[in-house]
Amino acid sequence: MHTLHDGLSDVTYVLLPVLAQAFGLSLAQVGLVRAAQRTAMAAFQIPAGLIAERFGERNLLAFGTLCAGLAFIGLGFAPGFYAILFALFWAGFGSAVQHPLASSIISHAYPGEGRRAALGTYNFFGDVGKFAFGGAASLLFVAGVGWQAPVLVFGLLGIAAAIAISLLVPNSRDSTITTGQIKPAAKAAGWGIRDKQGFTALCLIDVLDSSTRSGFLTLVAFLMIASGLPDGWAAMSVPLILIGGMAGKLACGLLAERFGIVRMVVITEIATGCGILATLVLPTLGAFLLLPLVGVVLNGTSSVLYGTIGDFVDKDRLPRAFGAIYTVGSVCGIASPLGYGFLGDLYGVETAIALMGVLIFLTVPMAFMLRPGRAARLESV
Known part of the structure; x- marks a missing residue:
């Protein structure tokens, strides 16, 4: 499911240049289309979590996946700019449900040990x-296949996935009711945060971590160009980081089960800061070859953080908690590149990168x- 939704979300990076050429879109229109999709994803994550508490994660996840699939079907028949804008806005709306609700379903399935490893996977x-959706689309375009065909296939995959979710994924809301555990949880007030200090710290760490990740991914290619x-x-910089990030998300979730939350966050964040600063002082080739290792820790911390939310929040409030934390990440993903880009224009890309490396500490x-x-979690067991 995560493969499908993240593929649908990021394949637009490959589609937009093709759509711009096909429909004569300006760069401003291209930016507006992408902004509409990202804004829809950010805006609907918390509402998705709140609604899921009433209707169940599975039902809303299936509905959102269906919306994303239908949006791509509509995109395949789009006649112009406004239809593209409308279709990708609804694709963003459909994908907004995936991160908080799928994470909540996994947390329900792994309430104790194994949760961080499961979320890392x-x-x-x-x-x-x-990689799969973007790579497949790129290869098809290079082979001369029109953009409509892969877009329609992606849409059909979304519809098929929605049906599969409805048939195969158990609804945690139903299972909670049948086991008789809903009554105590139903009395949980507000956001159900059991440890406000821990949850606040987790959110603040996520703000800095997400901002650093988005900012570094945006500016690293410019740093490589400035280095000669x-x-x-230089265009390969981001793919190298993402390749390392794939390994990091899986490995850090598994390692957190063995070495603990605090230790893994400290290790990955110190390694992230040192790695970013090292790209400024190493020779150009050395900095370039270091990027996959930076990606391991730059992306790996998120698996530890998201796997820890269940330690601080009541079970029935997990959907809204995940909605909040993913919204924080989405907002940082929009604001951080703007802020660091502005700083880079004023003082140079090296200064912006250096600030990222320092702030992450x-x-x-x-x-x-x-x-x-x-400790509170262990005492309550």
């Missing part, structure tokens, strides 16, 4: 989808604030 397959790397090689003392939540 889930995050890993999201990156697989980004040819443009063609602020997460280290915050990581130790996660301990009380862990």
